[in-house]
Amino acid sequence: MTGRGPGRRRGSPDTRTEILDAARRVFSEVGFDRATIRGIAREAAVDPALIHHYFGTKHKLFAASIDLPMAAADAVRSVFAEDREQAGRRLAETFFSVWDRELARATLLGILRSAMGGEDRAVEAFRQFLTSALLDEIAPQIPGKRPRLRALLMASQLVGVAMTRYVMKLEPIASAPVSEIIDLVAPRLQSYVEN
């Protein structure tokens, strides 16, 4: 059904990357459970067995497809670099700048969707992301009581926005301009920092 016979293809197409892209697309749309190797193969115009050839199991393919976005954790690290009075706004801005980049969004959606399904690797990726990015970096900078709890409540607000805007696509939050959401969310994030 690939329209192509067996054997190596002409030229040197980067099929491995094409498979990874297709995987990210599919995982982001339907999550780990509903994603099928066969479906991803179809999306990549490739035989299912080729996926196994490159990545081994479905779990390993998923792991490979969510490998990079840990770079996003670095972005968060800079949020508290400068003055603390604007930290809430900078966090919100960083959040949306990550989610608005095509590739990152697909990847994060895949993680989010799959984590809800209980897919271990996704839950772990999520936990690690939040832990390293928010708890380890931000919490120590928060004065007052229960800094870690406050940091996680900030994260919760953003997770909730991601879910309602990007996953469930609820109106009017799904199509509201980023700037408006930032203007509304930033002060509440900031208030978690201050008292």
Place this chain on the structure above:
Amino acid sequence: MTGRGPGRRRGSPDTRTEILDAARRVFSEVGFDRATIRGIAREAAVDPALIHHYFGTKHKLFAASIDLPMAAADAVRSVFAEDREQAGRRLAETFFSVWDRELARATLLGILRSAMGGEDRAVEAFRQFLTSALLDEIAPQIPGKRPRLRALLMASQLVGVAMTRYVMKLEPIASAPVSEIIDLVAPRLQSYVEN
């Protein structure tokens, strides 16, 4: 493997309800996709075919298992009944009083998990819950600009708390006492109402 032969059982056990309870338990733990009729049947100590006898398809079983919690929407309706200055706190309190009831939590978890997987009925249940409970009831009471967006951002904060606390079980939010979370979240919810 049910340890019982074929034919009707003695007495009059409410097997239908037992199946529904088992279904809610399983759906809340693993979501719609990973839940299997066979697994639910095992949990209810019943043959898989009996589930089909009572509920028809897996989708109908799921629909039946999330039927009631719309009663929770009524609880939200009372949040804005009295003075507006305490609306944020009352919303937080209502939220946790619902999530702390065993049955409701299982049901809502099932919806949340399954909605992430893209299960249509779950997404629709969720959308309708948020729409009727929050957008239609709360938003009209919010003064100023973009009241519906503000209402959804309040909801987003709570959805995020539900995810981090009940679904992903991230510490320290997972085991923090409800009262502490309420004390921290309520003022931010309230601020969405006021300006």
Place this chain on the structure above:
DNA sequence: CCAATAATTCAACGAACGTTGAATTAGGGA
């Protein structure tokens, strides 16, 4: 130009799942 290796497809297997139809047993009304 030849051999080795990499890329790719094909065909099939085994497992798990949702669903179905028939068989079996118990309860309830006449």
Place this chain on the structure above:
DNA sequence: TCCCTAATTCAACGTTCGTTGAATTATTGG
């Protein structure tokens, strides 16, 4: 008591899925 209906299990079917091993074709290094 007898029959009808409801409750329950059994065995099986057809599908889909992840995975595997062998076969086929292109590239590349010597």
